[in-house]
Amino acid sequence: GEDVEQSLFLSVREGDSSVINCTYTDSSSTYLYWYKQEPGAGLQLLTYIFSNMDMKQDQRLTVLLNKKDKHLSLRIADTQTGDSAIYFCAEERGKLIFGQGTELSVKP
Amino acid sequence: NAGVTQTPKFRVLKTGQSMTLLCAQDMNHEYMYWYRQDPGMGLRLIHYSVGEGTTAKGEVPDGYNVSRLKKQNFLLGLESAAPSQTSVYFCASNDFLEPRGQGYTFGSGTRLTVV
Numbered sequence: 001g002e003d004v005e006q007s008l009f010l011s012v013r014e015g016d017s018s019v020i021n022c023t024y025t026d027s028s029s030t031y032l033y034w035y036k037q038e039p040g041a042g043l044q045l046l047t048y049i050f051s052n053m054d055m056k057q058d059q060r061l062t063v064l065l066n067k068k069d070k071h072l073s074l075r076i077a078d079t080q081t082g083d084s085a086i087y088f089c090a091e092e093r094g095k096l097i098f099g100q101g102t103e104l105s106v107k108p
Numbered sequence: 109n110a111g112v113t114q115t116p117k118f119r120v121l122k123t124g125q126s127m128t129l130l131c132a133q134d135m136n137h138e139y140m141y142w143y144r145q146d147p148g149m150g151l152r153l154i155h156y157s158v159g160e161g162t163t164a165k166g167e168v169p170d171g172y173n174v175s176r177l178k179k180q181n182f183l184l185g186l187e188s189a190a191p192s193q194t195s196v197y198f199c200a201s202n203d204f205l206e207p208r209g210q211g212y213t214f215g216s217g218t219r220l221t222v223v
Contacts, residue, residue, distance in 0.1 A: 042215065042216045043151075043214045088151065090151075096151075097153070098143075100149055101148075
């Protein structure tokens with residue numbers, strides 16, 4: 001998706017926090033999503049946030065939304081090796097527009 | 109089980125051959141989508157449909173055609189396959205009901221190789 005930008009790689013140590021960032025371009029997007037894709041698998045919805053919210057927390061996951069800067073982030077607390085995957089942010093404009101995906105590598 | 113089913117799961121085509129990918133959903137969703145996934149490029153929308161009998165172009169429609177003759181099925185066709193169409197294809201559907209986050213359901217993907 002050319003309108004949604006993510007960095008391609010992130011490497012962290014097990015137990016650390018991971019922060020994956022995303023910028024989007026359409027301020028009228030109402031919902032923003034984070035999906036996880038493990039190797040060879042399909043897409044798993046992790047969480048989503050409505051555009052009138054600044055933050056959403058769900059167990060180890062925290063989503064922050066800065067609507068002014070069109071910036072979305074996903075924080076994973078106490079990152080585990082099982083969190084190694086590609087993470088996609090997506091904005092909804094009647095259809096999902098995806099970022100390029102951030103490959104998270106968790107080292108023991 | 110309710111969900112989105114894609115067939116086939118894997119396929120190898122020769123350049124110039126044609127094929128149809130089938131997406132079937134049993135959730136009575138109005139909206140259906142076809143995406144392709146390539147390394148470093150995320151998922152890009154090929155075509156989508158907002159209801160039976162309708163189709164619309166997405167971001168990368170060239171070389172593909174689609175049909176939505178029945179509400180539950182969304183077909184993606186490649187008339188003359190090219191190596192550039194080697195990719196993983198995902199189908200999705202949505203009802204746009206609340207809570208919205210649960211609305212998009214993805215299939216498990218079709219891995220297509222064109223040689």
